[in-house]
Amino acid sequence: MTRDESERKARFLSAYDEQLRTDAETPGAINVTRHGPLRLVTFPNGRGFVTYQNLGATEEPALRRLVSEGSTYFQTDPEIxxxxxxxxxxxxxxxxxxxxLEHGFMPDEPESIMIGEATAxxxxxxxxxxxxxxxxxxxxDVRAMSAVEDATFGEPVLRETAxxxxxxxxxxxxxxxxxAELGGEIVSxxxxxxxxxTSFAGIWGGATRPEWRGRGIYRALTAARARSALALGKTLIHSDSTEFSRPILERSGMIRVSTTTPYLWRRQPA
Known part of the structure; x- marks a missing residue:
């Protein structure tokens, strides 16, 4: 990595931590409760979410307490x-x-935190x-789009997504x-x-039907969203990307500034 690339990465990561790890991270939340550095967020349909801007100099014993208390907050709510x-x-x-792991959370696949200039x-x-x-x-249209999104990500097609x-x-x-569609059929x-x-707009939920991948459709859809972001005055684009989309975004000029790993807990049937 060149010095210029290293400085650019550091600048993007600093902007990400300062501007996005706030309420900006949780649009659509029903409730946000602060617990020390943690943000304990409740979304519709029984979804809980834990995030934080930083953990400061929190040492291991204190961090373990935070995990226990954050876990208890959600697990004692039968709606979650x-x-x-x-x-x-x-x-x-x-x-x-x-x-x-001790509190029943299992790591999912890591994703790349991608950031780049909207103009690129x-x-x-x-x-x-x-x-x-x-x-x-x-x-x-929204319900048809949501069905493609669910199916492409390998999830059951749920009315709740739409x-x-x-x-x-x-x-x-x-x-x-x-x-993106062909003859009325949504393909991406x-x-x-x-x-x-903030300076940011996020691109999320990118999903292309398997038979249509590798034909430039996802990149074109990304470009359309970037143009819309610029029209709204946003200069930076960010995304948490799977290994399907990361190479496409890199070819478009975005860079990986870090990675994120979601740890998931699911309530077991009684």
Missing amino acids: TKVEWKTRAHDTAPGLHEAL LAVDVPLPEGVTLRRVTEEA DAHLRRLALRDGMELWV VGRLEPVRG
């Missing part, structure tokens, strides 16, 4: 069915992995013949839903999340 504890590789958190992504990308991009707002998107649209908080989807009061 699953909880995600979001960790970042660049945090200093001695004993966190072991403490999470907002380029013209040729699409396969007949494929078009558009922003969707109508309920029928309900959550529709609730967010009703808030008019800037979230945008985008699709993605979400744009402008972060109020």
